[in-house]
Amino acid sequence: KAGVTQTPRYLIKTRGQQVTLSCSPISGHRSVSWYQQTPGQGLQFLFEYFSETQRNKGNFPGRFSGRQFSNSRSEMNVSTLELGDSALYLCASSPSRTFNRLETQYFGPGTRLLVL
Amino acid sequence: SQQGEEDPQALSIQEGENATMNCSYKTSINNLQWYRQNSGRGLVHLILIRSNEREKHSGRLRVTLDTSKKSSSLLITASRAADTASYFCATAPAAGNKLTFGGGTRVLVKP
Numbered sequence: 494k495a496g497v498t499q500t501p502r503y504l505i506k507t508r509g510q511q512v513t514l515s516c517s518p519i520s521g522h523r524s525v526s527w528y529q530q531t532p533g534q535g536l537q538f539l540f541e542y543f544s545e546t547q548r549n550k551g552n553f554p555g556r557f558s559g560r561q562f563s564n565s566r567s568e569m570n571v572s573t574l575e576l577g578d579s580a581l582y583l584c585a586s587s588p589s590r591t592f593n594r595l596e597t598q599y600f601g602p603g604t605r606l607l608v609l
Numbered sequence: 610s611q612q613g614e615e616d617p618q619a620l621s622i623q624e625g626e627n628a629t630m631n632c633s634y635k636t637s638i639n640n641l642q643w644y645r646q647n648s649g650r651g652l653v654h655l656i657l658i659r660s661n662e663r664e665k666h667s668g669r670l671r672v673t674l675d676t677s678k679k680s681s682s683l684l685i686t687a688s689r690a691a692d693t694a695s696y697f698c699a700t701a702p703a704a705g706n707k708l709t710f711g712g713g714t715r716v717l718v719k720p
Binding site for chain 2: 538541551581596601602
């Protein structure tokens with residue numbers, strides 16, 4: 494099976510702009526999670542979707558949003574970008590056959606976002 | 610805030626030596642997972658240990674879990690230069706679906 498793919502791989506934006514990142518999970522995986530990784534804060538959970546429903550959300554401002562489509566592909570959007578949003582954004586998919594249980598995560602290569 | 614705290618933050622060893630890193634967590638878990646990350650790339654899943662398991666092996670990896678102490682350890686035996694990476698523990702809660710990562714241990718294996 495193909496792995497998790499993320500597009501774009503690199504992105505440069507300026508403050509105040511918005512950005513949309515895309516993630517295609519492994520075929521058959523219904524759970525998609527997003528994480529932000531920065532040198533200062535480490536890996537932080539953004540949100541998780543299962544069958545188009547957001548099941549859980551991390552402690553990020555409302556500028557961070559996401560969605561999942563019927564084919565399990567997911568997008569995350571960050572509006573009104575700030576310098577501190579510069580990070581590696583990682584997407585992960587999971588078989589997660591049980592609705593309320595999180596199993597092994599399979600990560601994509603990430604999108605590196607630089608906000609100038 | 611991070612559920613898992615890892616110790617040490619960094620580790621430097623010679624090829625062939627063993628590397629041990631520890632992870633402590635605070636709340637009840639369903640499972641604990643270890644991941645490896647090479648230099649700012651995606652994470653690779655190494656091993657998952659469930660809360661009712663005490664030890665698990667996978668190749669040169671050995672993971673232990675002590676739920677009474679809320680801690681886990683990852684042992685890499687006979688390390689290789691290719692093991693140079695950051696290693697993260699992540700906890701999946703007893704209920705719910707939020708995976709929480711520790712701060713990671715940076716391992717350098719010198720040839």
